[in-house]
Amino acid sequence: MSFTKIDHYEKEYIDAHHDSALNVTEGVADQPIVNPHFRRPKRRRLSTEEYVAGILRGDITVLSQAITLVESSNPDHYQQAQEIIERCLPHAGRSVRIGITGVPGAGKSTFIEAVGNMVTSLRHKLAVLAIDPSSERSGGSILGDKTRMESISSNPDVFIRPSPSAGSLGGVARKTRETIVLCEAAGFDVIFIETVGVGQSETAVHSMVDMFMLLQISGAGDELQGIKRGIMEMADIMVITKADGENIHKAELAKTQFQGALRLFPMPESGWRPKVYTCSAVARTGLEEVWKGVEEFLAHTESNGYFQHNRNRQNKYWMYESINEALRNSFYHDPQVEKRIGDYEQRVLDARLSSFIAAKxxxxxxxEDKSAKR
Structure with a gap:
């Protein structure tokens, strides 16, 4: 039996020499409308005033829509997004921002879920955000946090938002920082910022949080292997997870080793000597001690002035990052650059032009294009 394709929308036919019970009908380019009188109306974009009012009253639907607007790469959305952020700024800044990272297998989601339930039981409102470096390559979002944190995803006092799904790490981080502003304005007073894996995204997170928490698991051999010194130096609190059952002894041994390693580091600018804890998110043990450590760190840095000093320094850093991001976007969206950059790229690949000359x-x-438009 032979089949012949005539056209994309025309039928396939069967050789006439063979009988078949198959009833072949011609395909159509578009799915027919069952009810031609019914058209789903396009959702109206809210005004800036409606966005701000919804955020300030804690409307999660409006908050989610506003964050989507902030994350949008559509130039038409940029101006309104900036207006919303500016209007929300006076209502922001009243939360505790905690960065959480860890080695693969440390159980970040399970830990965040367990601590999140405890935090909300203390009458806090929790927002869980994420920075995922893999989204730069795949254009995708983080690994389905809502499905991995079932018990808190339905909690009305918890808001979980995946990573922005496009752009450079710097751009993703900037959008996450703007999301923090919106979440704070919506009344969330504890913000967890999770990084996926241990890598360059920790530096971006460190520039927007009040404290940094590193999760680690115990195991055979040298406990310090696989942890970059720079990541350990960022940590204000280190937590050995999965300290339950037969693993309790290993967790305590790992705690001792990490405490010894941290004592070799210079005293941080905050004046706080990092502490190491063990916990089990499954057995619900050690979590209260971890949160008590968070409160002790915050009390220490608020009393010595480091908390506000760090926030001020971060604001300065993000001023420059915002300038860099705006210049980057302006350059790559310039019509003349868009028209010629492909040619320059090919000439560099063919070794007909150096990368430095091409950039210049x-x-x-x-x-020149900007000057001509003045």
Whole structure:
């Protein structure tokens, strides 16, 4: 039996020499409308005033829509997003921002879920955000946090938001920081910012949080292997997870080793000597001690002035990051640059032009185009 394709929308036919019970009908380009009088109306975009009012009254639906607007790469959305953020800024800044990272297998989601339930039981409102470096490559979001945190995802006092799904790490981090502002304005007073894995995203997170928590698991051999020194130096609190059952002794041994390693580091600018805890999110043990450590750190840094000093320094850092991101977007969306950059890229790949000369000429082209429009 042979089949022949005539056209994308035309039928396939069967050789006439063979009988078949198959009833072949022609395909159609579009799915027919069952009820031609019914059209799903397009959702109206809210005004800036409606967005701000919804956020300030804690409307999760409006908050989610506003964050989507902030994350949008559509230039038409940018201006309204900035207006919303500016209007929300006076109502932000009243939360505790905690960065959480850990080695693969440390159980970040299970830990966040367990601590999150405890935090909300203390009458706090919790927002869980994420920065995922893998989203740069795949264009996707983080690994389904809502499905991995079932018990708190339905909690009305918890808001879980996946990572922004596009752009450079710097751009993703900037959007996460703007999301923090909106969440704080909506009344969330504890913000967890989770990073996926241990890598360069920790630096971005460290620039937007009040304290940094590193999760680690115990195991055979040298407990310090696989942990970058820079990541350990960022940690204000280290937590050895999965300290239950037969693993309790290993967890205590790991705690001792990490305490010894941390004592070798210089005293942090905060004046706080990092502490190490063990806990089990499954057995619900050690969690209260971890949270008590968080409260002790915050009390210490607020009393010595480091808390506000760190926030001020972060604001300065993000001023420059915002400038860099705006210049980057302006350059790559310039019509002349968009028109010529592919040609320059190919000439560099063919070794007909050096990367430095190509960059200089593209920048000259950009500035000439800007000057001509003045």
């Amino acid at each position: 000429e593209l920048l000259d082209l950009y500035f």
